[in-house]
Amino acid sequence: MKNIRIREIRSIGDRFPATFEYFFAELKGFFVPFLIYAAPLLLVVLGYSTYVSTSIMETVLEEGSAEDWEEMSKLLAESGFSTMDMIMILILSIVASVLTMSIFGSYMRLREELQDSRPGPGEVFRHALPRMLPMALLLILSGIAFSLGFMVFLIGGLIVGVLFAAAYPAIFMEDLSAIESIQRSFHLCKKNFFNTLGFFFILIITVVFTFFILSFLLQPISALGMSMMEGMPILGVIILGIAGIINQLINGLIYIGQFLHYGHLSEKEDNHSFENEINAL
DSSP states (O other): OOOOOSSOOOOHHHHHHHHHHHHHHSHHHHHHHIIIIIHHHHHHHHHHHHHHHHHHHHHHHHHOOOOSHHHHHHHHHHTTOOHHHHHHHHHHHHHHHHHHHHHHHHHHHHHHHHSSSOOOHHHHHHHHGGGHHHHHHHHHHHHHHHHHHHHHOHHHHHHHHHHTTTHHHHHHHSOOOHHHHHHHHHHHHHTTHHHHHHHHHHHHHHHHHHHHHHHHHHHHHHHHHHHTTTTOHHHHHHHHHHHHHHHHHHHHHHHHHHHHHHHHHHHHHHHHHHHHHHHHO
């Protein structure tokens, strides 16, 4: 069983194919805990949001377009839902994202440690649970930072994205808090700014292209699910969920890319420190 190491110095040309190699080599390993623990919550979020949005759209078509928040609140009430329903959808979506990223992160950390075997779903979930809180805080802080960065100037958001690139893996690989992981990411990425920018530019463009191709191929399944929402909503949600889960797995490429890039930067730093110690003797 070949294990692709996370902590390894790789050029961008090697890091990019290694991301896809890791994804396909470990697909079964991280898909099973994702399917058991995160996918049911994703189905709940998908079913809830689809049902709410369908009801709202029906009301909007009957009553006319919503031009301001007061009118939208009124339409929400007339459709049988409230602003609290929308807040609940947002909260559940964040929890589902945090759980999914925690499962991916814990799997990669444990797989790196075990080397010759894969962690079981229960082991991955137990490792992920205590790391969900720092992961949630990191998502909130990074979201605020991105928003402020883009408000200042487009390049501001880009700089924030580069500097935060290693924060997610640092939580899992080094057992850091959200604040500590951001500090660690800044330390690693500011010294390798253009290397980080180049790698993630190529990776994100590829993943977005893959996502659009996959969405196009899954369009018939999504259309079937939507058509069944009125008569057989549960079956419709399940069909939509299949398409949604497949799309969610594509995000795994971004997660793996972040971990491999973190591994490259941290290993590079360790080697540099070792060389300095040797030279100091």
